[in-house]
Amino acid sequence: MHIQTVNWQKVMQSTYKDPHALLNKLGLSGIDSNLSEQAAQEFPLRVPQSYLENIKPGNPADALLLQVLPTRQEDVRDAAYTTDPLQESSYQPVPGLLHKYRHRALLIATGACAIHCRYCFRRHFPYADANPSENTWSGALNYLMKDKSIKEIILSGGDPLTLSNNRLSRLVELLIGIPHLKRLRIHTRIPVVMPCRIDEDLIELLTTTRLQPVVVIHSNHANEFGDKARQAIRKLYFARIPLFNQSVLLRGVNDSAETLTELSESLFAMGIIPYYLHLLDKVEGAAHFHVPLYRAKSLVQSLRETLPGYLVPKLVKEIAGETAKVPAELLDAE
Numbered sequence: 326m327h328i329q330t331v332n333w334q335k336v337m338q339s340t341y342k343d344p345h346a347l348l349n350k351l352g353l354s355g356i357d358s359n360l361s362e363q364a365a366q367e368f369p370l371r372v373p374q375s376y377l378e379n380i381k382p383g384n385p386a387d388a389l390l391l392q393v394l395p396t397r398q399e400d401v402r403d404a405a406y407t408t409d410p411l412q413e414s415s416y417q418p419v420p421g422l423l424h425k426y427r428h429r430a431l432l433i434a435t436g437a438c439a440i441h442c443r444y445c446f447r448r449h450f451p452y453a454d455a456n457p458s459e460n461t462w463s464g465a466l467n468y469l470m471k472d473k474s475i476k477e478i479i480l481s482g483g484d485p486l487t488l489s490n491n492r493l494s495r496l497v498e499l500l501i502g503i504p505h506l507k508r509l510r511i512h513t514r515i516p517v518v519m520p521c522r523i524d525e526d527l528i529e530l531l532t533t534t535r536l537q538p539v540v541v542i543h544s545n546h547a548n549e550f551g552d553k554a555r556q557a558i559r560k561l562y563f564a565r566i567p568l569f570n571q572s573v574l575l576r577g578v579n580d581s582a583e584t585l586t587e588l589s590e591s592l593f594a595m596g597i598i599p600y601y602l603h604l605l606d607k608v609e610g611a612a613h614f615h616v617p618l619y620r621a622k623s624l625v626q627s628l629r630e631t632l633p634g635y636l637v638p639k640l641v642k643e644i645a646g647e648t649a650k651v652p653a654e655l656l657d658a659e
């Protein structure tokens with residue numbers, strides 16, 4: 326079993342970090358001049374081999390490539406796009422724990438991710454302050470212990486599944502000791518971007534605790550599910566772990582009714598229920614991904630007309646100060 330563990334950690338270390346090498350590999354050296362050194366410095370490129378395998382070579386507009394490539398478009402500054410669009414720093418009662426919504430709290434279990442998504446609203450997050458040391462966990466655990474209204478703990482990040490099974494199980498042990506917690510939710514992009522990490526020990530860890538597990542996957546496009554990702558998801562599915570998906574609506578990536586329909590269909594074929602379709606958080610460097618609200622609404626209306634209701638994700642936006650994610654119907658036109 327330890328061989329498996331060593332394996333994925335090696336895979337994680339051998340991710341692509343050089344944008345030029347990535348383009349070269351995809352036969353796209355011709356668009357080198359579109360890369361931004363500045364963007365790559367602010368938020369480095371990071372792409373695991375298993376994600377690269379799902380990018381179609383030779384297509385500069387590939388929906389997966391656009392999610393990871395640091396381009397000059399990111400250098401365009403727009404005052405509406407800030408470094409902390411959700412003002413997350415003001416919802417941390419203790420470092421590394423976000424308590425915004427009743428009965429749920431979100432633990433930044435680690436700052437690390439297997440992939441770097443250019444639109445990530447935490448791309449400027451001060452990971453160093455809210456980071457993974459076990460000291461940080463202890464502050465968060467104390468807070469959770471004291472607030473008996475919290476029923477569900479969400480492990481997020483970064484990506485919590487970049488933690489080793491040893492560290493995760495230590496964390497889960499501590500959470501089990503908090504009597505009012507009922508559910509353990511994992512927010513992760515790992516099954517899609519680095520599926521080899523979903524090993525048997527992880528499944529055992531998630532299914533043998535008294536906490537009810539829930540896994541919310543993050544994927545944006547049906548092409549993200551190659552054979553390896555499907556296998557990883559099958560493991561979670563056959564372990565009877567409830568599986569949901571959240572996507573971000575991204576211009577050029579998934580802003581068409583066909584793409585979103587195909588995504589929902591693919592998800593359900595694997596046993597995953599579409600949960601949220603997020604309107605973009607206005608984070609500095611991501612303005613080119615913006616889809617206007619009226620278009621987003623009309624896309625979701627098309628989905629309602631072509632998909633069963635349970636395959637239509639909820640179109641939502643995260644707004645600082647609100648008591649829940651806000652459904653698009655309640656948003657004012659921009």
Ligand SMILES: *Cc1c(COP(=O)(O)O)cnc(C)c1O
Nearest residue numbers: 423424425426429430431479650
């Ligand atoms: C999204 C989010 C949650 C979970 O919200 P649900 O609507 O239950 O999925 C919890 N805490 C924070 C800080 C969040 O951003």
Ligand code: SF4
Nearest residue numbers: 438441442445483514
């Ligand atoms: S996996 Fe999630 S947290 Fe990590 S960079 Fe992508 S969007 Fe951000």
